[in-house]
Amino acid sequence: xxxxxxxxxxxxxxxxxxxxxxxxxxxxxxxxxxxxxxxxxxxxxxxxxxxxxxxxxxxxxxxxxxxxxxxxxxxxxxxxxxxxxxxxxxxxxxxxxxxxxxxxxxxxxxxxxxxxxxxxxxxxxxxxxxxxxxxxxxxxxxxxxxxxxxxxxxxxxxxxxxxxxxxxxxxxxxxxxxxxxxxxxxxxxxxxxxxxxxxxxxxxxxxxxxxxxxxxxxxxxxxxxxxxxxxxxxxxxxxxxxxxxxxxxxxxxxxxxxxxxxxxxxxxxxxxxxxxxxxxxxxxxxxxxxxxxxxxxxxxxxxxxxxxxxxxxxxxxxxxxxxxxxxxxxxxxxxxxxxxxxxxxxxxxxxxxxxxxxxxxxxxxxxxxxxxxxxxxxxxxxxxxxxxxxxxxxxxxxxxxxxxxxxxxxxxxxxxxxxxxxx
Ligand code: KG4
Ligand code: ZN
Numbered sequence: 001x002x003x004x005x006x007x008x009x010x011x012x013x014x015x016x017x018x019x020x021x022x023x024x025x026x027x028x029x030x031x032x033x034x035x036x037x038x039x040x041x042x043x044x045x046x047x048x049x050x051x052x053x054x055x056x057x058x059x060x061x062x063x064x065x066x067x068x069x070x071x072x073x074x075x076x077x078x079x080x081x082x083x084x085x086x087x088x089x090x091x092x093x094x095x096x097x098x099x100x101x102x103x104x105x106x107x108x109x110x111x112x113x114x115x116x117x118x119x120x121x122x123x124x125x126x127x128x129x130x131x132x133x134x135x136x137x138x139x140x141x142x143x144x145x146x147x148x149x150x151x152x153x154x155x156x157x158x159x160x161x162x163x164x165x166x167x168x169x170x171x172x173x174x175x176x177x178x179x180x181x182x183x184x185x186x187x188x189x190x191x192x193x194x195x196x197x198x199x200x201x202x203x204x205x206x207x208x209x210x211x212x213x214x215x216x217x218x219x220x221x222x223x224x225x226x227x228x229x230x231x232x233x234x235x236x237x238x239x240x241x242x243x244x245x246x247x248x249x250x251x252x253x254x255x256x257x258x259x260x261x262x263x264x265x266x267x268x269x270x271x272x273x274x275x276x277x278x279x280x281x282x283x284x285x286x287x288x289x290x291x292x293x294x295x296x297x298x299x300x301x302x303x304x305x306x307x308x309x310x311x312x313x314x315x316x317x318x319x320x321x322x323x324x325x326x327x328x329x330x331x332x333x334x335x336x337x338x339x340x341x342x343x344x345x346x347x348x349x350x351x352x353x354x355x356x357x358x359x360x361x362x363x364x365x366x367x368x369x370x371x372x373x374x375x376x377x378x379x380x381x382x383x384x385x386x387x388x389x390x391x392x393x394x395x396x397x398x399x400x401x402x403x404x405x406x407x408x409x410x411x412x413x414x415x416x417x418x419x420x421x422x423x
Contacts, residue, residue: 001394002033004070004120004145005387008059008138009130009158010202011040011050015063015070016383017120020391028188030168030391033074035182035384038062045242049232050202056133060104063141064111070383076118084113090147097144104137108144117149124390127155128406129203135402143400152396159204159408160393161385162345163197164188166372168388182377188388189372192340198330200354201346202228202243207285207333208408210343216409219333220285227322228348230289234296234318238311249351251315275299275321285333292321323357330358331365343372350379 007014017033040058044050071077086094086109098105125142128135139155146153170183195210196219205222225233228245235244240251275295278288296318303310334342342362348354355373362371378385 001391002119002121003124003154003387003390004067004118004122005124005156005383005390006063006067006138006142007126007158007161007381007383007386008063008134009126009128010134010381011044011055011058012381013038013040013059013062013066014381014383014386015066016387017070017074017076018384018387018391020388028391030186030188030388032182032184032186032384033076034070035382036066036070036073037382038066041243048236048242050131052131052133055131056137059134059137060101061107063137064104064107067141067145068111068115071115071118074118076120078116078118080114080116086113093147094144097140097147101137101140104141105144108141112145112148120149120151122152122154122390122394122396123149124154124156124386124393125400126158126161126386127400128158128403130158130402130404132402132404135404139400139402153400154390154393154396155400156386156389156393157406157408158381158386159199159201159206159208159345161389162199162201162374163208163210163343164388164392165374165378165382165385166343166345166349167191168375168378168384170375170377183375186384186388191343192370194337194339195341195343196330196334196337196339197343197345198326199346200227200326200344200348202226202232204346205287205289206408207329209333209337209339218407218409220287220329222287222289224288224290225293227287227289227326228346230293230322231348233293234315237293237297237300238306238314243347245348245351248315248319249353251312252319252353255309255312255316275317277321277324280325280328285329287325287329289322292318319351319353323351323354326354327357327361331361334362334366334369339369341370341372342366345374347380349374350376 002019005016014037016035019031019033021029123142123145125138127139142153167189168186169189171185193210193212197208197210199206203226205227207219209217209219231248232242232244235247240247275292278292279286299314358371362369
């Protein structure tokens with residue numbers, strides 16, 4: 001089974017081509033024929049966050065050229081002597097799909113009618129959650145390819161993709177692509193249930209119980225900002241670039257390794273009270289990071305001028321606070337539900353501190369539990385995770401629609417936003 005995957009839920013255009021080979025036992029071997037990514041992060045940096053209309057525009061500009069690159073890398077492109085001409089019916093269907101994106105339709109025709117139909121069995125596409133204008137670009141492209149190539153299109157939940165990313169263990173067979181080295185083959189580790197997933201990204205902070213295959217139960221989620229969003233906003237307060245997560249992490253690391261770290265507590269106490277550890281003792285599995293962000297703001301205000309050293313210390317205290325809360329809640333839930341595995345997913349799992357403390361604490365406090373953290377290459381948004389999620393789900397759908405708030409599971413406790421909506 002060979003799948004072409006499309007990811008456009010936020011500010012990364014991802015295209016992957018994957019092939020599943022059933023290996024011995026229950027381990028699936030995933031061959032990566034291509035895994036391409038274009039990030040818009042630099043473009044959004046000037047707004048301090050992702051601007052949906054610009055994200056959509058950029059996806060529409062990049063998606064077909066990136067697709068062609070991926071097909072070439074997978075050696076699936078064969079130029080036709082004479083470009084294909086769309087039948088009346090095909091033209092009508094595609095015009096309808098692209099009615100809001102005429103430019104994209106032109107690029108699509110220009111590139112895809114000139115080549116032979118590639119040997120692809122299905123297309124997987126992120127249908128949510130994410131920014132709807134951005135999601136639509138991927139969905140429409142997937143639908144159009146499905147029509148042109150006469151293959152099924154499988155909608156994928158982005159968060160399920162993040163869970164799967166952690167279960168992909170790469171083999172040591174690097175392949176050299178146009179600009180870097182990437183693993184050629186991944187083994188998809190089978191999950192042992194019950195398992196627990198902590199999903200931490202720019203838009204989500206969710207603690208999800210996986211009682212059995214394909215079942216998800218939301219134990220808790222953020223009541224306000226997502227953890228990645230808090231990283232991004234605090235970075236902005238400290239005058240750092242978007243995306244803020246890696247920037248905060250770099251500063252915090254400096255504070256950690258610097259000589260003055262011994263004085264850190266003194267310094268922090270003198271200038272600001274240590275940051276709170278929000279909801280640590282709330283007795284549930286919900287999170288809240290908005291207050292923490294405000295505490296950072298108050299702390300910053302107490303400094304007359306913020307030196308590099310001060311910034312580093314604030315970044316460290318913020319990162320420590322987030323880490324402490326995430327680890328404590330996850331371990332409490334893990335013990336309560338007696339889980340066999342803990343799976344971390346989402347862009348924030350790239351954070352070194354979070355990776356390290358999780359590894360230490362799970363070993364110390366839950367020695368029988370396995371911890372899965374995605375390979376750094378797969379921690380952020382990517383097409384590969386969508387492709388593998390598509391392989392596992394393989395439930396094609398005709399009328400896929402973008403769903404910005406698509407859920408993995410119903411929540412046991414509604415968020416504030418949901419409560420407000422109900423009123
Ligand atoms: O999963 P992702 O790539 O996109 C969404 O689906 O949201 O996550 C992006 C988020 C951003 O908020 C970014 O700041 C955060 O992941 N992030 C990090 C790190 N690298 C990326 N947060 C903390 N530390 C990092 N090293
Ligand atoms: Zn994501």
